[in-house]
Amino acid sequence: MSAKDQVSVRDHKDYQREVERLEFTKEYIRTVLEISKGNKEFFVENMKQAFADLDNQDSSASYTDLLANASFLELAESELKRLESVIGKPYFSRIDFTNDSSKSEEILYIGKVSLFDRVTQQPIIVDWRSPIANVYYDGRLGEVSYEAYGETQTGYLSLKRQYEIIDGLLKDIRDIDLTTHDELLQKSLSGKADNRLTEIVATIQNEQNEVIRASLKHPIIVQGAAGSGKTTIALHRISYFLYSFGYQFPPEKLMILAPNRLFIDYISAVLPELGVNKINQTTFIDFMKSCLGQKIRLFSPNGKLMKLLEGKGKSKSMQWVSSYKGSLEFKEVIYSYIKELEYKLAPREDFIVEKSILMKGKKLNRLFLQEYTYLPIYKRIGKIKSLLEDDLKKKKSIMLSKLNTKYDDALEKILYSRRLQSEKRQHKVVDLMDMKDQRKAKVEKESKTAVKKYMEPFVMKDIFTLYKELMSSPERIKEHSTTLSDQECKVLSKFCQRIFDKNAFELEDLAPLFYMKAKLEGIDEKYKMRSIFIDEAQDYSYFQFAALKEGFETDLFTIVGDLAQGIHSYRGLNSWAPVLKEIFPNANYQALQKSYRTTVEIMNLANDILKLFDQDLPKVEPVIRHGQKPLFKTIDPVNPKQVRLQLEQDIASLKEEELHSIAIIGRTDRECQRIHQIVEKSHLPIQLLEEKQDMKKGHVVIVPSYLSKGLEFDAVLIVCLEEPYTNVELDIKLLYVSMTRPMHRLYLYGKDPSDFLLNRADSLHFVS
């Protein structure tokens, strides 16, 4: 901070008062921390005592004590951690608000945690997620309103003030009025790529706030341009969700589905800062692998993308199969197949034990096909089995006593019958008694096996076998499809067969398998999520969304993505309309066009590239922040030394400018290996990044374009040695993704500007 800045903050009319307030807050936090630590010691003492009291005779009371104290301890510790983490910056803004009903003005300081005066219960810090804090994000000065617990509160906002507090010292105060430019945002955006995701609670913009706070009881779909804050918003919405519904949903029931493990690593540092712990962070594939409960061998999903990029194989039929398998039409085929299985499995026979019909087949059939439909099909079989077992248990003694009565009555009749001679009577009596014994023995015997025998025909094949049986047979597919031609069924089946022959599946098979599991076996409670957050959702297929929704039996989804970055659109998704219409008709939809990541200059060039792709995608509007124009540099790929020296030199000067997070992006894995071969001899720390690796700190990473999606760097160097980007959809998208990764600097290295389609861009948008 310069001396001039110091002077300007001190010049603020409320400087002294604000410093006092900050000191008071810090002091209060310190006191609370001390008390909490004291409490902790107190609880630890209590626990020690409870352990000592734990004896064999009467452990129950001590044990309850122990548990009670343990949970208090946990509370104290989490409170402690949260408070400790904010002491250097207890709040970031203030609002002065007069509620219309109370008429008294409240001065509220907004921060990442809430803190109350333990005596007066007045807020010292208000949590950014609380209802009233919405006024800070949403409201202009003047008349404002916010929703709290189902009611609308109205009032007057007379002050909106931002603070810059570093290490507990007040560095800046900015009052926001109608015309004030959001300086804090500008400052935050010009920062470096190390810790930016964490810092946005202070600068969340109105349109982003609307997504974060959109009804948590409805799904939301966000189409957001590259750098519009989708990931950031999704993470903040999770935090908001837990704040609002945490008492109903434990964090273990929330899940983020990220595109790859690299990305999880990238976001995982942020969540604890937002007070989010223990939530599931995984990829669709990893989740499916554990949920489907069998060791599935899966073809690499990026292998297909590489084949398409390399123009290898029968790419047309491959694309068609991929998109078909991701379609809702295919879901209908699977549904019809499941219906057939259900019909075939439905019981029809009477349940008979020793000539008695204990339960009519018709009744069992009705139970299975109508009453028990709330259960997955195989669970219904289990239910029928236990129903028969219970029924048999109850009816067996009735059957036995009925037999007793029947034969005893007959015996009585014979014994008192005068018409029979005594010898004959004796024979009859013996016969009857034998028969009675035999039938009773038969009841006993049949009872032991009756249910088992009845259930024998109900063969519950596993979903993998069933799926393979369907997909290996064009005739079967045809039976269940109303749209596919014979030829298409053959192509589809042959494609699947080739995969099954290798004892494997592909990514596109996971949605149908999960759907079948949900309908036939049911999803294990442990995997049943209550709220799901999907990032990079443009890479999902319609079937994936539908399967997840039906499998989890919830529509609490937050889905964020960007169709312009849909490099896997061959799998299916190329519009949100069917997702909104067919899968989440309840969903709110929001589009975010503003990009916060990168400079106007970089975005101008990226927009030129996006325009080449003839889908109606609106231009991305960068938040006004200027920087250098993208630079095209000519290299000679056959002269590796020249390429290496050029890259080394540029990286060194970027580092001198404190731009430390740097990525070299190549079109494919293969291109990245070529680049690596050239630069590995360099003295610079370089990492050739693979999907399952963590990014090493301080290294320049070489990353293929498809894997760079979702990541960001201070500077990006896109290098083309042997693989120029061509004017086709997939290449355009990959180039666009790569170009939108840098925050500050973009360099392009190739033989000719046309390697990056720059011959089709506005020549004013780059320097060559």
Ligand SMILES: Nc1ncnc2c1ncn2[C@@H]1O[C@H](COP(=O)(O)OP(=O)(O)OP(=O)(O)O)[C@@H](O)[C@H]1O
């Ligand atoms: N309101 C904001 N205040 C400060 N920084 C912001 C804000 N919104 C977004 N950013 C920053 O902009 C960058 C892009 O955000 P994020 O990665 O969430 O965007 P995205 O839409 O997921 O991008 P992409 O689709 O390209 O992956 C991040 O550095 C983030 O911190």
